[in-house]
Amino acid sequence: MLLRSLNPYLVARGDDVEDAVTVGDTVLSRSDLIGAATSVAERIAGVDRVAVWAEPTARTVVAVVGALIAGVAVVPVAPDSGPAELDHVLADSGARAWLGVAPEHAGGLPTVPVRMHARSWHSYPEPAGESTALVLYTSGTTGPPKGVLLSRDALARGLDALAEAWAWTPNDTVVHGLPLYHVHGLVLGILGSLRIGSRVVHTVKPTPERYAATRGTVYFGVPTVWSRIAADEESARALSRARLLVSGSAPLPVPVFEKLAAFTGIAPIERYGMSETLITVSTRADGERRPGWVGLPLRGIETRLRAEDGTDIPHDGESIGSLQLRGRFFDGYLGRPEATAATWTDDGWFVTGDVAAIDAEGFHRIVGRESTDLIKTGGYRVGAGEVETAILGVPGVGEVAVVGLPDDDLGQRIVAFVVPDSGADVDPDAVIDHVAQQLSAHKRPREVRFVESLPRNAMGKVRKALLE
Template identity: 85%
Template sequence: MLLRSLNSYAITHGGDVDDAVTVGDVVLSRSDLLGAATSVAERIMGVDRVAVLAEPTARTVVAVVGALIAGVAVVPVPPDSGPTEIEHILADSGARGWLGVAPEHDGGLPAVPVRMHARSWHSYAEPSDDATGLVLYTSGTTGPPKGVILSRGALAAGIDALAEAWGWTVNDTLVHGLPLYHVHGLVLGVLGPLRLGSRVIHTVKPSAERYAAARGTMYFGVPTVWSRVAADPESAAALSHARLLISGSAPLPVPVFEKIAALTGLEPIERYGMSETLITLSTRADGERRPGWVGVPLRGIETRLRGEDGSEVPRDGESIGSLEVRGRFFDGYLNKPEATAACWTEDGWFRTGDVAAIDPAGFHRIVGRESTDLIKTGGYRVGAGEVETAILGVPGVREVAVVGLPDDDLGQRIVAFVVGDEVEPRSVIDSVAQQLSVHKRPREVRVVDALPRNGMGKVRKNLLE
């Protein structure tokens, strides 16, 4: 049962009990949420899929929960999507209409209103674990976004594995301000609390000040958020009461990890996952936390590394290879059987497309995407992440992205795009050469005003050239 805590509440309680969900200034008790969401479910029962404009509002939460109660698959749509992207998502997903607010470019589909004060206490049978819960669209950096089909059972298993690793219980209050159309903000940040029974406070915007004002025990953020917190010592100090500070969606720079730890007394939890697999790796609440490493496999997950020739890569903490994982994952890309098949090995492992190193204790370090972060230069294989970590230690550097650009002599030359104050390119090159092997130094450093990022804060390296 995916929404376990709400279903349990419906059986055992009556009346308003707690502030289960807070989004900005709107507070919903479990009774509020269950009653409003069940009212939504009554009006869409029997529909296959609905689109939800995933604005950071309580209405979005009610819409998603209502659809899940009805057994209707939810297609979250980023609120900043342009007409072309919306048209693609609607056509590809087969969504029958909008649930809640529809965007200006609504694709000609009808909208079913979400009435926040409506209430229904009808009880519906729980759909099977194999039923589709969400269709999440990827960021589309290498082509049109693909619809990732996630079953209710996979969502539940992923949340439960994190609960075990993080010691996440009904006594926690989760705070975050992340988008509600991806795994991080929606699955972990909303469905997680509703499954486990903990409270959630969504700050609408993930600012350091808003995080500091919310008295939570767990905080979610992407590296950009934690960089802002690290730059605001007063707000950072206000988080020292928390139990866990959790970073994901992109690598957390080591200097930010160290500054957060110094200001709060808490070493951040880092984790790794994908829309297709949910979260597969994490440092544990009761275990070691290393800057630059994303921990060990969650319960039910297996991992392995493979070289270019398919051979096994040793787990020595240094050798890098293609990361493959095995567990209960997505049910494929919607309408794309060939793309789905290409993701899997013949013996049933999912190809993540990421490059990693694993140490003898099972700790994982993600080097980056195989397509953009594995640089083949002068006969060497260099991970962009390792070079980026070294550059972030150079005084004045705030952000960096390292890519391999075509080179007639080297195959690819290492180029660093740096955001910072009074950064001297020569000093960056020399610093890396002193910290790492000489062949890993950038051949070129370009100082830029900003790095191109997507809605989750990930750098879009395909735009750097």
């Protein structure tokens, strides 16, 4: 059973939990969630796919769980989606209705209400494991967003491997305030908790004050969230009672890692994954936690590095190459067989599009995307991530993004976009010299540009295509 903690027979036996799911001020027991979600399932049984306007509310949780009980695939839709993106997602996904609430631009689809106080105790058979549970849409950085087909079995395998790596048990309380239309917030935060049987608290907004006000054992955040918490010593110290602080969706800056460890006494857990593969590499709860590294492959996952000519890259911790994975992942992109085939090598490895280094012990360091973070300058291959990490060690630097811009002589020149700390006066020459001394001369920025902020998406990832 995918959401095994919601087995009605267990709850009827007395295994109910009064505060199984908390979203803002709304608290649901397991029996509340089962009853309300089963009522939803009765109204949509037999439908192929439904769209869910994935606002951070208890209604969204009930809608998703109700669809999964009925065996109906869920298409989570970001609440900040514009009309053009909505039209694309609705037409591409084939969603038959909005479940819960609909946006003003509803695309002509009917709305099936989610009644929070309705209850049904009808029993539904567990849907087939190979059936689609979620259709998650990619960010669309290389074209229109693609629908990633994730089966119930894929979700279960991925969550069980994480539970093993993180020693995640029903005794945990997971806290996060992340969006409910991506892997991190929805799959790990909500569905993971319901599979494992742990309590989950969604803070609606991931502010330091709201995180500090909870009494969780496992906290999820993206680097932007952890950066803000690390800048608020009182809130950070309040998390010292936790068991795990988990960061993902983008690299966690080393200075933030070190501040969190100093204030809480807990070195953060970092992990790596994609919509197509879920989480594949992670630091273990009982293992080494190394700043800037995301750990080891999870159970059932193999990794390798390849050069542009297809040859192996040595696992020396320094050499970077294209990261490829082998395991049981997604079922392809909806309606895009050519795009699906292009993500796999002839010998069965998934091409992530990310650049990484692996050391002799098997630890992984993600450098960034091949399309935006692999800079080819003067005959060298430079990972933007390692340059960014070095620059964050310069006093007064708050945030940084490094890109390769066209250059007639070098092919690409390394340019650093720096957000100084409030009131700080950062010398651009000091930034350049620091990188040349910490790394290599050819990895130094040729130009430093100061900006007030970096463009980011909802998950905190910098939109480097907008930097020029």
